[in-house]
Amino acid sequence: MAQHRRADAEITPESLDRLPIFPLPRAVLFPGVTLPLHLFEPRYRALAERCVEGDRLIGLAALQPGFEQDYLGRPPIFPVMGLGHITAERRLADGRWNIALRGVCRVEVLEERPPDDPFRVVRARRLDERERRGDQAAADRLRGILLQLMLRLPQVRDELGSLLSEARRPGRLADVAAGLLIDGFPARQRLLEETDVARRLDHLLELLTDLVLATAGVGDDDLGPH
Structure with missing residues (x-):
């Protein structure tokens, strides 16, 4: 796919005034996390083409329960979503698109624009x-849990290693950890909606402590003497 560097500075008032969205069931995009997406419906092919030619920003919105009855229309979405930047894209011969969408920040929908576009x-x-002064202490506890999970979950070992070496701010550490390790949609959406870093860290620590307990014994031979 064609690669493009991420640029937070591309988020302008004009971008947010008319932000294209890609609504999906159970979709959560955290800042700092990259999702691969396949766009095949005609309306979303048009979305990809418009965004690639423009500021490359898309809001990834989660559809609310019951969307199936009006999927082809404008079913309700959760108002808080991840704003993503297209970092790579490939247009296939039949018009479909594969894109890599990297989360940049959280946004809240204020209103939906009239349907002038597909x-x-x-x-x-x-x-x-x-952010609060005490966030770093909670982030340090999170790092300790992530080190344990690196040994117990080899399928995400490399990603967790990169996270621990690159994520400096507590909020970003929590976001990327949630994107890698939390599966259930309600928990993911709740973490996305939480803008208070201390509360987000506390909730994530609860969830990951349960994961540590659930994986007890897996990879513990690598932990050394107890």
Whole structure:
């Protein structure tokens, strides 16, 4: 796929005033996490083409329960979503698209624009994180849990190693860890909606402590003497 560097500075008031969205069931995009996406419906082929030619920004929205009755229309979405930047794309011969969408920040939908395009467009605002002085202590506890899970979950060992070496801020550490390790949609959406870093870390620590207990004994031979 064609590669493009990520650029947070591309998020402008104009971008958020008319933000194209890609609604999917149970879709959660955390900042710092990259998702591969396949766009095959005609309306989303048009979405990909417009975004690749423009600022390369897409809101990845989760459809609310019951969307099946109006899937081809404009079924309700969760108002808080991840804003992503297309970092790589490939247009296939039949018009379908494969893209890599990297989460940049959280946004909240303020209103949906009239249906002037084949795809849905919203007006949104950026949601900033609320950080506290004590966040680093919780982040250090999270790092300890992630080190344990590196040994117990070889399928995500490389990703966790990169996370521990690259994620400096507590909020980003929590986001990428959630993107890698939390499976259930309700928990993922709740973590996405939480802009208070301390509360996000506390909830994530609870979830990952349960995961540590569930994987007890897996890879423990690598932990050394107890």
